[in-house]
Amino acid sequence: MIGSIGAAAAAICVVLCTVAFQVGAGAAEVKFKYEIKEFQVPLDHFSFLSNATFNIRYLYNDSFVDKKNAHTPIFFYTGNEGDIELFAQNTGFMWELAEKQRALLIFAEHRYYGKSLPFGASTFNASMPDHLAYFTVEQTLEDYAMLITFLRNDLPLPVVAFGGSYGGMLAAWFRMKYPHLVAGALAASAPILQFPGITDCDIFYRIVTSVFQNAYNSNCTTNIGRSWKTFETLGGTEAGKKQISDAFNLCHPIKNDADLKNFLDYIEEVYGNLAMVNYPYNSSFLAPLPPYPVRQVCFYLKDLHQSDADLLHAMASALAVYTNYTGSVKCLDTSVNSNADDSGWNVQTCNQMVMPFCSNSTDSMFRPSSWNFKEFSDKCYKDYRLTPKPYDIILRYGGRNIETATNIIFSNGLLDPWSGGGVLQAPNNKVDIIILPEGAHHLDLRNSNPADPPSVRDARNKEASIIARWIHEF
Ligand SMILES: *[C@@H]1O[C@H](CO)[C@@H](O)[C@H](O)[C@H]1NC(C)=O
Ligand SMILES: *[C@@H]1O[C@H](CO)[C@@H](O)[C@H](O)[C@H]1NC(C)=O
Ligand SMILES: *[C@@H]1O[C@H](CO)[C@@H](O)[C@H](O)[C@H]1NC(C)=O
Ligand SMILES: *[C@@H]1O[C@H](CO)[C@@H](O)[C@H](O)[C@H]1NC(C)=O
Ligand SMILES: *[C@@H]1O[C@H](CO)[C@@H](O)[C@H](O)[C@H]1NC(C)=O
Numbered sequence: 001m002i003g004s005i006g007a008a009a010a011a012i013c014v015v016l017c018t019v020a021f022q023v024g025a026g027a028a029e030v031k032f033k034y035e036i037k038e039f040q041v042p043l044d045h046f047s048f049l050s051n052a053t054f055n056i057r058y059l060y061n062d063s064f065v066d067k068k069n070a071h072t073p074i075f076f077y078t079g080n081e082g083d084i085e086l087f088a089q090n091t092g093f094m095w096e097l098a099e100k101q102r103a104l105l106i107f108a109e110h111r112y113y114g115k116s117l118p119f120g121a122s123t124f125n126a127s128m129p130d131h132l133a134y135f136t137v138e139q140t141l142e143d144y145a146m147l148i149t150f151l152r153n154d155l156p157l158p159v160v161a162f163g164g165s166y167g168g169m170l171a172a173w174f175r176m177k178y179p180h181l182v183a184g185a186l187a188a189s190a191p192i193l194q195f196p197g198i199t200d201c202d203i204f205y206r207i208v209t210s211v212f213q214n215a216y217n218s219n220c221t222t223n224i225g226r227s228w229k230t231f232e233t234l235g236g237t238e239a240g241k242k243q244i245s246d247a248f249n250l251c252h253p254i255k256n257d258a259d260l261k262n263f264l265d266y267i268e269e270v271y272g273n274l275a276m277v278n279y280p281y282n283s284s285f286l287a288p289l290p291p292y293p294v295r296q297v298c299f300y301l302k303d304l305h306q307s308d309a310d311l312l313h314a315m316a317s318a319l320a321v322y323t324n325y326t327g328s329v330k331c332l333d334t335s336v337n338s339n340a341d342d343s344g345w346n347v348q349t350c351n352q353m354v355m356p357f358c359s360n361s362t363d364s365m366f367r368p369s370s371w372n373f374k375e376f377s378d379k380c381y382k383d384y385r386l387t388p389k390p391y392d393i394i395l396r397y398g399g400r401n402i403e404t405a406t407n408i409i410f411s412n413g414l415l416d417p418w419s420g421g422g423v424l425q426a427p428n429n430k431v432d433i434i435i436l437p438e439g440a441h442h443l444d445l446r447n448s449n450p451a452d453p454p455s456v457r458d459a460r461n462k463e464a465s466i467i468a469r470w471i472h473e474f
């Protein structure tokens with residue numbers, strides 16, 4: 001291994017990675033319609049000295065609302081790490097349920113993402129590290145609390161929080177901290193336990209490996225496991241570097257060890273993303289993809305390859321399922337730090353969202369790696385002048401001690417690598433756990449689709465009836 005795996009692994013983002021944005025964002029199909037509004041929030045909710053404010057965006061659709069109903073439900077998506085429009089387009093379940101419940105739909109954009117930047121174009125300017133000081137979960141939840149209070153306008157309207165992934169974590173924490181503002185929360189694929197000391201750091205890669213192992217045949221993970229050595233061997237010579245760059249049509253050919261490391265980190269992230277969006281139908285959330293993309297990738301790796309050259313070409317065909325499904329990608333750009341959203345999540349991993357990743361199980365298809373907090377923390381300081389607090393989230397939200405939580409649904413697909421950090425056992429009978437054995441990353445939040453496995457349909461029906469009960473009891 002070259003350099004620090006700790007830092008590389010922590011760069012895995014809960015939903016949207018650089019990898020995703022390079023190939024995915026532009027391709028998202030627009031389906032749902034809404035008004036885009038802005039809401040003024042204090043820059044710092046926790047200071048009585050500063051009056052500074054900025055605007056966050058939110059999406060608004062009241063077409064389903066029954067104007068005669070004095071108790072109109074509000075469905076509130078607690079926005080996560082990305083442009084809020086992407087989440088609105090990929091959370092079809094909320095739209096389907098809003099029609100039934102005649103709810104007002106709101107999708108709130110997380111501060112520091114999309115167009116909700118407190119310092120405009122200089123928000124992430126490295127020469128102004130103090131601009132990152134207001135980028136916390138707590139400030140964000142306060143934004144949402146103020147927005148909900150404004151939307152309710154003193155009326156007794158039941159609010160239900162929805163979120164997927166990091167957005168699901170926010171939805172769950174919102175209900176825990178502001179039970180007077182939301183009647184309940186649907187936290188889909190929310191890894192609130194993916195924090196130091198309470199979940200094994202190798203769980204994520206273990207699940208990804210098992211998804212690939214079961215996708216086509218066992219040669220898939222054997223090939224991938226061997227490929228790291230192949231890449232290292234080839235990467236050791238000038239001719240080999242060129243061979244890799246040509247096979248993958250890299251925009252920026254590999255020139256040195258640092259380039260090779262970036263390339264390997266990139267494909268490692270692609271495997272994680274593939275497992276996350278291994279949906280039963282074609283989709284374009286993280287990237288335009290065929291149905292069950294992991295199966296497709298493993299189809300190209302179904303034969304065991306002995307020579308480095310053969311394996312290299314099989315790997316290139318396999319990864320193109322993710323990087324070039326449309327066939328319209330001219331060259332593969334694996335460079336990082338390309339947009340604000342990626343910058344955003346990396347900053348959050350450097351203050352509160354410290355999620356350890358490692359790979360040490362013997363049958364893993366990933367490179368062996370350990371979690372090294374010191375290295376990670378040093379890099380955070382170097383990049384952002386931030387010192388991460390690894391136990392901050394556990395201190396504030398309880399870690400595994402969530403017995404006092406009520407009216408939260410935690411749903412998890414067992415094929416989702418994030419389910420390893422999810423809540424799979426109910427802490428009490430006021431919290432519902434919904435398991436989707438064949439589910440990938442928050443599949444239940446998506447539009448219903450004829451290809452949905454029965455467990456997903458069951459999950460949505462259950463979620464709908466629990467949410468209806470919260471609204472009724474409110
Ligand atoms: C709200 O959504 C409905 C249903 O998708 C759509 O018909 C309507 O045009 C949307 N309203 C706005 C203001 O975009
Ligand atoms: C905050 O607002 C108050 C009242 O409008 C004003 O008197 C005060 O100077 C402001 N403080 C700052 C730091 O801008
Ligand atoms: C960052 O801020 C500095 C100081 O104001 C400025 O000179 C520089 O151009 C900015 N960098 C970017 C990338 O905007
Ligand atoms: C899925 O495939 C169908 C038919 O090939 C196509 O019309 C549709 O646009 C695709 N959807 C996505 C999200 O790529
Ligand atoms: C793996 O590939 C070899 C050919 O290289 C093939 O003979 C074997 O059947 C494959 N293994 C499985 C489990 O399909």
Ligand SMILES: *[C@@H]1O[C@H](CO)[C@@H](O)[C@H](O)[C@H]1NC(C)=O
Binds near residue numbers: 249324326327328331
């Ligand atoms: C993507 O696919 C097209 C069509 O097969 C091909 O011409 C192009 O080189 C591919 N791009 C990459 C990056 O491999």
Ligand SMILES: *[C@@H]1O[C@H](CO)[C@@H](O)[C@H](O)[C@H]1NC(C)=O
Binds near residue numbers: 201202358360361362
């Ligand atoms: C991998 O490392 C983690 C954390 O250091 C540890 O909890 C786990 O038992 C290790 N697993 C194996 C198979 O060594």
